[in-house]
Amino acid sequence: xxxxxxxxxxxxxxxxxxxxxxxxxxxxxxxxxxxxxxxxxxxxxxxxxxxxxxxxxxxxxxxxxxxxxxxxxxxxxxxxxxxxxxxxxxxxxxxxxxxxxxxxxxxxxxxxxxxxxxxxxxxxxxxxxxxxxxxxxxxxxxxxxxxxxxxxxxxxxxxxxxxxxxxxxxxxxxxxxxxxxxxxxxxxxxxxxxxxxxxxxxxxxxxxxxxxxxxxxxxxxxxxxxxxxxxxxxxxxxxxxxxxxxxxxxxxxxxxxxxxxxxxxx
Numbered sequence: 001x002x003x004x005x006x007x008x009x010x011x012x013x014x015x016x017x018x019x020x021x022x023x024x025x026x027x028x029x030x031x032x033x034x035x036x037x038x039x040x041x042x043x044x045x046x047x048x049x050x051x052x053x054x055x056x057x058x059x060x061x062x063x064x065x066x067x068x069x070x071x072x073x074x075x076x077x078x079x080x081x082x083x084x085x086x087x088x089x090x091x092x093x094x095x096x097x098x099x100x101x102x103x104x105x106x107x108x109x110x111x112x113x114x115x116x117x118x119x120x121x122x123x124x125x126x127x128x129x130x131x132x133x134x135x136x137x138x139x140x141x142x143x144x145x146x147x148x149x150x151x152x153x154x155x156x157x158x159x160x161x162x163x164x165x166x167x168x169x170x171x172x173x174x175x176x177x178x179x180x181x182x183x184x185x186x187x188x189x190x191x192x193x194x195x196x197x198x199x200x201x202x203x204x205x206x207x208x209x210x211x212x213x214x215x216x217x218x219x220x221x222x223x224x225x226x227x228x229x230x231x232x233x234x235x236x237x238x239x240x241x242x243x244x245x246x247x248x249x250x251x252x253x254x255x256x257x258x259x260x261x262x263x264x265x266x
Contacts, residue, residue: 003045003085005078005161012040013078014157017071029064034074041078045085054092055081061096065103066110071153073102075160083164113152118145124199200230204265 020033035056042055065073076098084090126141206217221228240249 003082005041005044005082009040009044010075010078010157010161013037013074014071014153016040017067017074017153017157020067020070028060028062030067030070031060031063034063034070035059037070037074038077038081041081045081051085058092058095061099063099063103065107066114068114068149068152069106069110069156072106072156072160073099075157075162076102076164077160079161079164114145114149118148124194127199196230196234197227200227200234202229202233204229206265 016037016039017033019036020030023032023036024030025032038055038059042052042059046052046055059077077095080090080095080098084092084095122141122144125144126137128137129140130137203218204221208215225231237249237253244252
């Protein structure tokens with residue numbers, strides 16, 4: 001008789017995946033949370049305590065990726081454990097091999113989508129409303145960030161379980177990862193560029209008189225390139241991040257801003 005996972009176990013995996021980083025550690029990172037998410041499947045498929053122990057040990061290996069992408073890998077792992085219990089010739093070492101293969105690529109996609117795109121777009125829109133005193137600012141931020149998060153978790157789990165072992169091969173053959181990464185990078189950079197222009201307000205009050213005519217430096221800069229100063233500061237900070245820590249850069253920018261304002265340059 002074929003032993004299969006039901007929707008009940010998949011539902012438990014989904015909800016448990018939110019606790020992924022509850023026991024994060026610097027030796028094996030998210031391994032405890034991953035194993036905790038897999039326990040309903042392990043208990044359903046393996047009735048023998050020894051088999052359960054072996055499955056638990058498999059999923060206590062080092063694991064780390066973007067939390068929102070984890071249900072996709074959990075779905076694949078569940079399908080592979082199901083295949084293992086029903087196929088005596090199944091190689092259990094392939095379970096962790098597939099997990100290790102997916103960690104990096106899916107982390108790249110997840111970081112680009114959530115940290116580099118959705119978070120920035122949601123924050124930009126939310127902050128714009130919050131600056132006007134609207135309560136919808138933080139609410140909209142949470143909605144714009146979490147709705148894609150939940151949807152990717154739900155459909156990722158279903159996608160991973162449905163395709164099982166073949167998921168990795170299909171994704172690589174169709175070049176889906178490269179396409180998604182490229183799209184996320186373009187959107188993320190466009191959003192960051194827009195935020196620099198609209199939310200980084202850096203101007204100079206410097207003026208001087210030439211033959212009785214007042215020359216406003218900021219007007220000249222705007223005619224050459226609108227928002228030139230915010231762009232210049234952004235590029236300088238990006239360049240400096242390669243040599244200095246974020247903490248020192250933050251302190252340096254605060255001190256520099258106060259000093260330049262005090263002497264009337266900014």
